[in-house]
Amino acid sequence: MPTTETAPSWVVLVPLKPLTVAKSRLDRPDRGALALAMALDTAGAVLDVGGGVVRLVVVTDDHRARRALTELAQSRSAVLAGAAVVGQSGRLLVAADEPGRGLNPALAHGAALARRIHPGCAVAAVSADLPALRPAELRQALAAAPPSGRGVLADAVGTGTVLLSAAPGSPLCPSFGPGSFQAHLDSGAVDLTARLADTVPGLRRDVDTVADLTAARALGLGPATARALAADPSPRSAA
Incomplete structure (x- = not known):
């Protein structure tokens, strides 16, 4: 009897640095608040993708971020506790950065945790600074991911x-950092950029600088980032 392939269930990983050192290239006095706001908008978009994403794992040791993410979780369902987990609510889980050795170890830790909780899942690491991300864009990118091995999507630059x-x-094998797109290609990841191109502008628009923030603003910011900018409307962020 023929079998029909079904789409995999996804766990999405979002790593978040301590807010005191986040976004060092973003020339604004409120960059810590903006880093948190962008992470909240990214998390909210991931949670709104739908049933294909069974869990969002945010890896962070920042206490302020934990509280804000827990509040985001509470707006959806009750919070539970778990070993090595700061907060867990339905499809959102905030995990401590147990390695404490930077972005790539944090993602490897998150991927291992995801597969302990959801054996057989697919895993996707997503930047935490995507304030213009739309759920439909992430849904489209996950659908375009290869059914075996790894896939990589470049940022707007x-x-x-x-x-x-x-x-x-398949192991995640993250190599984030300067030149990470080429590093991921060199390690065997399939390029999704040409296939998705400009159909996922919010997903590709990460924010490291004021110019990036202006570009994201033109696409339409998520509610948390919009509120953060309204609270401190620095002229350097003007479009």
């Missing part, structure tokens, strides 16, 4: 990585 996917049974 074309040198960084905004999404790295790993099919069920």
